[in-house]
Amino acid sequence: MRLPTLRRSRSADPGVITGVARLDRRTKRLVGRLRPGDIAVIDHVDLDRVAADSLVAVGVAAVLNAKPSISGRYPNLGPEVLVRAGIPLVDDLGDELFELLREGDLVFVEDGCVRRRTDIVARGQRQDAESVAAAMARAREGLSIQLEAFAENTMEYLKQERQLLLEGVGVPDIETRIAGRHVLMVVRGYDYQADLDVLRPYIREFKPVLIGVDGGADALVEAGYSPDMIIGDMDSVTDDALRCGAEVIVHAYPDGRAPGLARVHQLGVAALTFPAAATSEDLAMLLSDEKGASLIVAVGTHNNLEEFLDKGRGGMASTFLTRLKVGGKLVDAKGVSRLYRQNISGSSLLLLILSAIAAMASALAVSTVGKAYLGLAAEWWDNFIYSVQRLL
Template structure:
């Protein structure tokens, strides 16, 4: 699939290699999540992301970039990660393994051109990097080969899980370290939104549920912006504050900053600059995990999760040892935790045909009663009756 492109100035004759080049502004960052906040449609995204995960790929697709250049391998072979397939299906050109040197050879905001057939990147007419162009076929082959690494990754995941349990057993078992917050969860449902897998669709199908149950709305980092985009104001925002907008942080929600286990909280510096009060929560878990643990510890009756990890591949796709906390958190709050898709299936306001017919008959009966007891209604009925009698008389004359 060929993506829309801007051609180089002075278009070359048909067959010239520059015919297959795209031109755009280079935006580069070693942290994909941080880069996505700066990308504009038409930019060339340059990342350094081993085993590109699906959440990062979905975010890149949403920015409208036509090309993603990865200094590392998008599929290393450790496990079948989902990100490259997302990019290729969206029609984005993915050029893999161009090497770390590209970060020294390209400056932010510089115009670059990309040969989408050869996987070559040019700046000022000079070749600065080359890589492998990923296609649906190559991604499929790499994914199949990567399945062989699943057993090793599962063993590492299990080891990380045990290590995390030893470090954070007091938090997991007894809720030690959960800060006091003003937001009341006791006896209420909590809707925790992470800007992850299919979060927009999940929020949309949950609108009737939100309207009736009025759950506590918790946005995890960018999940706060997801709630605002959907027309809701979060009651609480939890996270390290690296992917949430200033507008969301100023919306009036209570802010809980995820800090490192040793107490360091870089996100508190941002809150101080904005002049927004915040509460630190030191923990080795992920931000989505501490949001769930907090809701559970503060007495939430049910926890509905949007955009979180559910399957084994999704756990591994996150690509870091910290996901061990996610597994254990789900064991802790499992009795209360429901995925958004499950809530949407259970909570349906479908009306049966018999109920619909009963509603129509009741409405007609109410109208008939109103007409019968009013003066104007009785006059109208008399007029209709005279008209009907006249019609019957005319019909009888035709056949007499």
């Protein structure tokens, strides 16, 4: 991912970072209000990579976290992303940070100290590459405990959703035709932009059913596509994406409650519900499989243990079982942008041009018309040389 240039406000002291504070206890919701140069104030234990990537993409001047960005429960990836991008991260500032700061306050950050004008608001720990590496090393030491919890969550999910996994019970009836077609499901997760860009020739040729999982619908729209279906709890998809004409399926709790349904109805958009304990990306896979998709291509989804744990949710255990269920139908597009690039080197381009010139010259030399043109060119060249000689 190409990192944006950070536009930090200047202050008298070059060691002080100045910016407008934007606050929200949900990082995913905050990102939609941030502008380059803002200071993001979050309440995010174990900051994950997806959240960190979104903060980097906006170009924030600094991140102030009321909670520890690495608690030590497991090696989460977000702090490393921020530090590598050169974005200051100040940790463990305390819950009172949200009471002492207001939206739009001008904030000054120096090392681990947060000020509003001359008043010190809070003190925390300024993270750097060394402190993050040390915290990650400590977190990896306790990884066995998290593996045990992950295994327990997996078994609990299997007990809860056995009928959904094995028999497809609870999958809603949809209007979108999926049987026999490819499905491309997009989650706004790791490296989704680069992978989606590389898949353009595939999308153009196979015309798969396009499913956006929550904010993945916006990712499709931003890439120039119109999603056929949107699945999720509707907390990170924009109103414009919901109104694009896609079939909408709201992820509900197992007891049927669907908090996101009211928002969809307020927009005047019809929607179905899909009650399950799984994640929204799991529901997209299970629905595609149950409705007869011949192939499921996943972009931005979680596909390894480190990413499952990085999400920091017990429900991620469902993704493991879902992938076992879908089996050979699933093709994970993660990293395809690194495996395959359509870049042409300068030397290859030069060789192509020279080959084209040589081919044209050969064609002119052997054809009657070509010989006539070559004769005219030779005569023009002789006249040009003669004119130069007369001038000298």
